[in-house]
Amino acid sequence: MAESQNKRDLAYARTKINFDVKDMTNFLHGGEANVEQRRYIIDLIAKDPVFNKDDWGWLNHTDAVKRGIAMSTRLAEIKMEHDLNDLDFATMMEAIDDTLPIVLHNGAFIPVITSQGTEEQIEKWIPPAEKYQIIGCYAQTELGHGSNLSQLETTATLVKETDEWEINSTSFTAAKWWIGGLGALCTHAVVQARIFIEGKDYGAHVFVVPLRSLDDHKPFPGIEIGDIGPKAYNGFNKMDNGFARFNKYRIPRENMLMRFSKVSKEGVYTKPPHAKLAYGSMVLLRSVLIKQMALYLSRAVTVSTRYLTVRRQFNNPTSRNDSDLNPGLETQVINYPMVQNRLFPMIAQSYALFAAGAVMMDMYIGLMTGLSSGNIGALAEVHAMSSALKSYCTTFAVAGVEESRKLMGGHGFSYFTGIAHLFASTVPSNTYEGDNYVLTQQMARYLLKEVKTARTNPDQVTPYSKYLLLGLNKSAFARSTCSVALPEDWLSPAVQLAAFEHRCARLAYELSDAVEQGGLDTANPKTWSDHNIECYRISHAHAQYVMVLWFIQAVRDASNPETDVERRAEPASIKVLERLSNLHALHTIQTNLVDFVEDGYFSPAQCQSLRAQVKNIVASLADEAVGLVDAFDHPDFLLNSALGATDGDAYKRLWDKAQSEPLNRREVCDGYEEYIRPLLKKHGEFKL
């Protein structure tokens, strides 16, 4: 097929879009100014040769780390040259599209010191950190422990005589492990270590620990340090995830971050006013991940939507054939309902992730504002919410990136789609910042407390747990059923939310009853573990409920004249957004249908009409799909994809990319004389 047909197909698809793509882009990114700033930052990165991505597919870990360091230092320079803020830094990382050794300096080192340090400590460490006179990482995980913070083996023992801490890796398994930036780049780390004062264990606390000399970058005596080696799928290959062992290494007492817990010169320990006050920085990292998932999944579906629009296979009639454009051509694969039903729900999920990312950041900002004035009221809920959302969103976004690859058939497996790299970068998000399975216990614990509140003080249940009030009257709740009578009833947000609320309430009370009946204790890991599967289920159910709710609210707000103009959209965009919101809600129900039918809330007939409605909405989005992914506004530099570029010239680009394979530089490959020829000649000459 001529290359121009590819381009023609995508251009033709763009003529059918029924909304203004620019308007949708502004809605997604929170206004025109943000869109322009994002473009400006991406261009800054794109035109700098150190960020060129052409040879990435061929870099091994050792070369990649060197490149990662070069990119890190340039990134720091650009940030300072242009006086860019944290948001711009995040956009630079988005544009670079790889995890660099420097990323945790801005992503964790600075935020941890800022949120857990005293004013004097902030004054001491942050100005040099902002000027990159010191570069830091975040060292919590050890060879033997990650999830279980309370059993970390690195100790910090107070030495009163010298007013110092002695940091010690008490065993082989106490070695810090996986720490991004530690292997090669960083001069400092914030280290989690268990405090011992006169033999008493006060649990894990955070310390600023100098690692390498600021003169020659050599590790200080008493620290053994290095890189942990290559990682799965060649992911994170520019990142120097590292290890460190401390051998009775001394640091000043003031290097313990003391905003909440304090230790005086005399060895008096003051505990924090609230046990979870130090969680602020974790909430930030998890909240940022939701937004990142929106960017990752939307990139994957951009590539697959564009490619599937230009890919033609078989000559099967579908309800949406473009044979008027080019009679006699095969069918565009995007017209197959099977393809649409795999792809379009992920476009809807991407839009829902944009909405959830914005709300989660607002919640984080609200939390920090409250904490700064001593109000810890929102801490438990926001911590649980960020844990539940992190677990759910990273799980389905990563699955979605892989599904986008599979959607593209054989070519999907080429590195040049850009999706293999995206998958390798995205997949560890299921593990870092809290393992996705372990994390769900946070929301489950929180909801169990809310169940108690619902029973004793129903007025005090927090807004997102209000559904628990539905279950207070057990018999009425058991009799309640879904109100859908006609297929179009599914399009009511109230009906959708009622279904999610019913499901969450049932799962929460079932968990609560099981815990109570078994006489089990959430604080007792031996017995609590029996309920881990149910914890996962209710935590993800709650996350799905708030995601559906937030997307519905974002679409409602978009047409409300009282909403900030940045979050508004034109009527034509809203019409499509409503369809996406419906698809997101109903498809989420459909993929979790068992939860809605096992107590009889949905009837078999309702299940059938639900499936039909999902199919209808999917089909109704066929003309909009290309516009919906164009609206994400991911430039070609960012996508780095032969199959998903803006002009649709997929085959030509794939061909050109393959020509850059170093094997093709020679007519006869290396190894011919050594291996191939001897085999061919082993049993004599064969004449053609």
Ligand SMILES: Cc1cc2nc3c(=O)[nH]c(=O)nc-3n(C[C@H](O)[C@H](O)[C@H](O)COP(=O)(O)OP(=O)(O)OC[C@H]3O[C@@H](n4cnc5c(N)ncnc54)[C@H](O)[C@@H]3O)c2cc1C
């Ligand atoms: C790419 C990458 C980058 C990282 N960067 C950093 C970094 O910069 N700094 C840092 O400190 N750490 C970092 N980490 C470490 C990361 O945070 C931890 O690996 C993560 O929190 C998981 O902990 P773990 O390894 O102890 O897993 P484990 O807890 O050992 O998990 C192993 C298995 O056991 C299961 N499991 C564990 N406990 C329970 C339970 N109670 N109930 C049920 N199942 C359970 C888990 O679900 C999992 O399947 C990084 C990790 C990766 C992969």
